[in-house]
Amino acid sequence: MSAIPPDTTRRPLAATRPTGRAALVAAVCAALAATVTGCAADDPDAGTNGVGKLPAQQIEAKARAAATSADTVRLAGKIVSQGSTYTLDMRLAKDGARGQLSTKAASFQLLRVGEALYLKADASFWAGEKAGAGAGPDTTAAKLGNKYVKVPAADPVYQRFSGFTDKGTLLAGLLGLHGELTVGNHTTVGGVRTVQVAAGAGSGGTLDVSLEGTPYPLRLQRAGGAGELKLADWGKPVDLKAPDQDQVVDYGKQISRTGTG
Numbered sequence: 001m002s003a004i005p006p007d008t009t010r011r012p013l014a015a016t017r018p019t020g021r022a023a024l025v026a027a028v029c030a031a032l033a034a035t036v037t038g039c040a041a042d043d044p045d046a047g048t049n050g051v052g053k054l055p056a057q058q059i060e061a062k063a064r065a066a067a068t069s070a071d072t073v074r075l076a077g078k079i080v081s082q083g084s085t086y087t088l089d090m091r092l093a094k095d096g097a098r099g100q101l102s103t104k105a106a107s108f109q110l111l112r113v114g115e116a117l118y119l120k121a122d123a124s125f126w127a128g129e130k131a132g133a134g135a136g137p138d139t140t141a142a143k144l145g146n147k148y149v150k151v152p153a154a155d156p157v158y159q160r161f162s163g164f165t166d167k168g169t170l171l172a173g174l175l176g177l178h179g180e181l182t183v184g185n186h187t188t189v190g191g192v193r194t195v196q197v198a199a200g201a202g203s204g205g206t207l208d209v210s211l212e213g214t215p216y217p218l219r220l221q222r223a224g225g226a227g228e229l230k231l232a233d234w235g236k237p238v239d240l241k242a243p244d245q246d247q248v249v250d251y252g253k254q255i256s257r258t259g260t261g
Contacts, residue, residue: 044186048211052195056181060197063209063217067171070234077229090164096240097165112165113242117158118148148243150250174220177204189218
């Protein structure tokens with residue numbers, strides 16, 4: 001009696017069709033792979049105002065236009081200019097400003113309401129100034145210390161510090177990047193997503209522009225270590241009113257002949 005040859009036409013079921021468990025594992029793996037691939041391909045500008053997709057020159061132009069059209073802004077940080085470092089925290093409006101300005105030598109408050117500029121500092125700030133003929137430093141300091149001094153428009157003090165209260169002039173000078181512009185990193189400033197516009201090396205610094213809502217400039221990093229400023233509170237009201245008369249000293253046409261250091 002001959003042996004029955006093996007049936008070579010049959011194959012194990014598992015070899016031709018995956019089990020239910022294997023099919024589930026395969027489906028999960030496919031879904032995970034699709035998710036990972038999708039994350040890798042995410043658009044950093046998805047859900048934004050779209051300015052991050054524009055050329056650098058257009059991003060800068062939109063930021064400057066937004067800054068110009070806004071009624072108010074808070075500007076805070078440091079500026080290095082002509083060898084002096086200024087620390088400022090100013091709330092700027094189209095018709096005035098108020099805030100704090102500090103130098104290496106002193107710290108004082110600035111307030112401008114329309115064309116009227118007031119400066120408030122302690123006695124040490126005024127100690128070296130002369131209010132007029134026959135008035136020594138001690139007399140001047142006693143009269144001006146911790147008062148709002150109404151600064152005459154022709155005085156060197158007015159010429160030097162009024163620019164810190166002029167929104168249009170100040171922003172025009174600060175936000176103008178020089179040199180070839182390029183689109184930089186996507187990052188955040190104060191929790192708000194931004195895109196950076198960078199000027200040529202050593203020419204102008206880096207400007208962070210908001211990717212959320214209106215494309216306001218939110219941070220300026222000036223080239224060559226010349227300071228960093230943050231811009232916030234765009235469009236928020238600024239309380240501007242002249243000080244009470246009993247807190248004001250008006251010195252007429254000129255406060256000092258020496259300027260302020």
